[in-house]
Amino acid sequence: MRPFDYARAASSADAARLAREGATFIAGGTNLLDLMKLEVMTPSRLVDVSRLDLAEIEATDAGGIRIGAMVRNSDLAADEGVRRNYPVLSRALLAGASGQLRNKATTGGNLLQRTRCYYFYDTAMPCNKREPGSGCRAIGGVNRLHAIFGTSEHCIATHPSDMAVAMRSLDAEVEIENAEGRTRRIDLGAFYRLPGDTPHIETVLEPGDLITAVVLPPPGGDRQTYRKVRDRASYAFALVSVAGVMALKNGRIAHASLAFGGVAPQPWRDEEVEHLLQGEEPSLPLFQRAADALLADASPQEGNAFKAPRLKRTLVAVLSELCGVKA
Amino acid sequence: MTLHLKMDEPVDRDRLEDMVQGVIGEPIDRPEGELKVTGRAPYAMEQLPENCHHGVLVRSTISKGRLADLDKTTIEALPGIRLVVTDRRLLRNPAQGMAGEAPVQETDNIHFFGQPVALVVAETFEQARHGAQRIVQQLQADTKVVVNPDDPEAEIETPRKKQASTGDLDKAMREAAFTVDQHYTTPGHVSAAMEPHASLASWDGDSLTLHGSYQMLRFNRAELADALGIDEDKVRILAPYVGGGFGSKLGIAPEAVAAAIASKELGVPVAVAMTRQNVFEMVLRRSETSQRIRLAADKEGRLIGIGHEALVSNLPDESFSEPVTQATPFLYRGENRLIGHRIARIHRTPAGSVRAPGEAVGLTALEIALDELAEVSGIDPVELRLRNIPEEDPSQGIPFSSHTLAEALTTGAERFGWESRDPKPGTVREGEWMIGLGMASAARVNMLIESKARVTLTSEGRAVVETDMTDIGTGTYAVLSQLAAEMLGLPMTEVETRLGDTGLPPASGSGGSFGAASNGTAVFLACEEIRRQICEKLTCEPDDLTLKDGHAIVGNRRVPLAEMLDGAELSAEGHTEPGDAEDKVRQATYGSYFAEVAVNAVTGETRVRRMLGVFAAGRILNAKTARSQCLGGMTFGIGMALTEELLHDKRDGHIVNRDFAEYHLPVNADVPQIDIVLLEERDRWANPLQAKGIGELGICGAAAAVVNAVHNATGVRVRDLPATLDKVIGGL
């Protein structure tokens, strides 16, 4: 770990000022310190934002909730309102990491988790995300964990978060305060950038930007679930996951928002698939069509080809569960 | 006085049965338990002196070639950096078990990715870690490196001594009513002891003291002395608490030698703990295996032929090769037999012992093959095995010392409710979950290793047991104390066992399941000698002496030991070594596994819902710690069956998943409340305790029970372990 100066931010303005001078924010630290120990990340200044007054979950005028960036994953998962109105979010959080990690990890930090790509984690390996222009060793290497959507010839890494997948299915917006103290909101889908030829740039955040909250609109449906497929019964990253939020009206699908984890450089969503379901009567053949449509764009590697059929079946199972259709 | 026993003949008298203290075999709590649950048990890195410096190992980032230069100036200016050790005495990799001499040194010759090449020492751990990460290596990589065992250019060695053939297997296969001829593969595994390898070295003049995390101290002392080029009597190793071993800490490892060199040069104590990533890359792994198994059976399912051929790997100059077929020569009947063993010489992290080398992977494949034979013959898997238990060792024609496989099979089948199993795969369904039952036999060779121990009966009438034996979680503190308590008639609280110090009598060490029985025998012998000395004092015959609750009883005399000793103390050494017994009979331990799994029809995920192990290992010395050993072994089996796999990059052989996030040890949720039955058994050929090893038996075939259950649940036969969800669902 490279030596660094440490400062604790007294306010978000204070944090922004320090960040403008080139400091890196640290909150829960569960991923940043992991990467700093390996010198995958080498900040020379850390600004501790963990004690900023951003740990509230509040109701919004729009009928949704505003989750402060410093709300811990365990508090968010256990929150009565979240469990009642956004169960997909609670379930996703509880499917991730361990009790200990959830007690440290924050809402803002979770969104900014780095990939678990083995080659990203090993500084002896070329990696365009870690060292732009050095190459992608995961292509042609071990890529069991890697993405089947949204990849480029420069990077096939996945985003590892469960929480962000659920938030994507809930049409979350990220609230950001910039270095000048101005606040803006960005749809979570627009928050992440695909790798293209700049896989080291993962979000639209600018230097000095601080995530202050995630804002959820009222849930689009009361039928919600999160299904995670992994190599262990617990404490493992998703191979594939599906977050589903649906509403039925008069026997037809009135709302369907679906997001997918473990398969793309960001929590993945496919409007075409949702459109295909919208207004239709739930049925297995419909779900199969949706799954086929989703996978039409997949471009798997040798080591992760299994993810495509897995994702299909998991999606069909999730849709069947949410719509009460016997699989 | 030393009482010596070479095991040439069986010991018919079950001497422990004569004792009356009533502690041997009992499920007694570990005497060191309080220290462990309060965090007070001192492991290697927990007694750091004030002026201690810290070292971090530097790894090679090529698979083969030379370290042309290590530019020390790149880090010398960094704060706190005190030394960069590049020394011809540094170890390339840990010594193999019981080597007793240094492994390959000269770390500037690089043989595998991740090989240690240097040590960076600084005043603090943080400084040393940064230095090790920043130092610049000039590496000359060889253009051609073979890193995969299936590379056509891999040099394949076929050691003549490791091939065996009797009868005509091909003919048996042609004439058989039922046959199986299949290939199975198992990936590399790691021991993954929770405590990473760590050493704290300090010198007093030319004498070295090393606090380490090691399993076999008398060998480790010799290895360390040899590596450093000093006399053994100048080396003392202390390892009273070892945070797990499972084979990974059998031989002295690079961090110990590096710490010793650095400490000598700087004149301060130096501590070197491997990072977890270091442990993955620098410590010996279990070789991946590729196995061909042929089974030929008559129409009653009786085997007439068994072929078991294995391909394993290691570095060109490493002597160890995973003894995959170790149990195959004696487990089942069959007059036509063929054993093959080949070693691919490749440049990956070298291979060595991981819990139950041989049977862990070899028996697993054999027991999947047996399940396949049961399927093709339509004979119940338990019944099939019962029909194939041989009368004597079918390869050597010698008797078995004891044999409990049949009892383990029938006991297990009854307790598990095996008769409820539908042999037709895929018939039981609970919602999304497909339910199946599977079973397998367990077997592991049994060994006795030379061992010494000293027992002292103090003038207060307390006993002290001393040996350089280790307790790596195996229960050594408990069972040695129990043996002394039983033999000397003392409550457990009156016995103290001191372990893990090369200043004490040299023991077998912990490995190969032989520790408790070998070293227990040494303690037993020392106690017998003390009993003889007590008889001398009391002028009675050994058979007339009863020791109980701190009293000597002869006829109607009952004397407190302290009173009898009258200020004196009695001390004796026990010394045992293997003899002709091991050639006269086939000694092994046996058992059975039963597993119930649920396989998710949507995702392919497998969950073990129930698991039972039934084992016999001679006299059980402590029913609680023995059971825990079995739980541990079976959980290794669950990992082997479902999740554990070293992933190597095919282009350079490096271990890709070198941490616990991606090398998937089973977690609590992967393991059901496993049921264990320990069968009552005595083996008079093993040792005077009539006890055998149990530390590894629980892993020997356990994975097969799980994989066979997956087949019963789904009809999918996974032959390439682990049975990850993609393989299971891929077959549906």
Added chain:
Amino acid sequence: MNAAGNPTAQTQLAINGRDYRLDADTRTTLLDALRTHLGLTGSKKGCDHGQCGACTVLVNGRRVNSCLTLACMHDGDEIVTIEGLGKPGQLSPLQEAFVRHDGFQCGYCTPGQICSATAMIEEIAAGWPSHVTDDGTGKPQLTVEEISERMSGNLCRCAAYPNIVDAILEAAGGKRA
């Protein structure tokens, strides 16, 4: 800056009811501060990356991986380590149950398991759900399944898992079902 030239931080920690002052390299993790600077070696380093749980301690009552947090981030925090839960002769009920059920073998992961379980029992009592809690808003029960899931952040290679679950069940008065 310390004499050796690396940035340092001064940190006040209340550990097991006692105040400690730490002046250390900013890079020092809470785990290394405990083990190397403060002589509290009960917390163990198994992976140093939050992947094994051997370093688990309680910070302001919550279980965390002490290897994945900087000591300097805990100024003023209350920390309980295994040393603060009990000592030989005065074991906590959970520590006693671990001994009786052989909830460990080598003992290296054990302090982390016990710290983790101590907080986990409170989490269930507070009604925190887990991945296996059936109903999204129901109260979790102390069952084998709940305990196994919630203790999955603590690896044990000796694999005392069934015994750990039994020990927790007994100490917390849960159900075996």
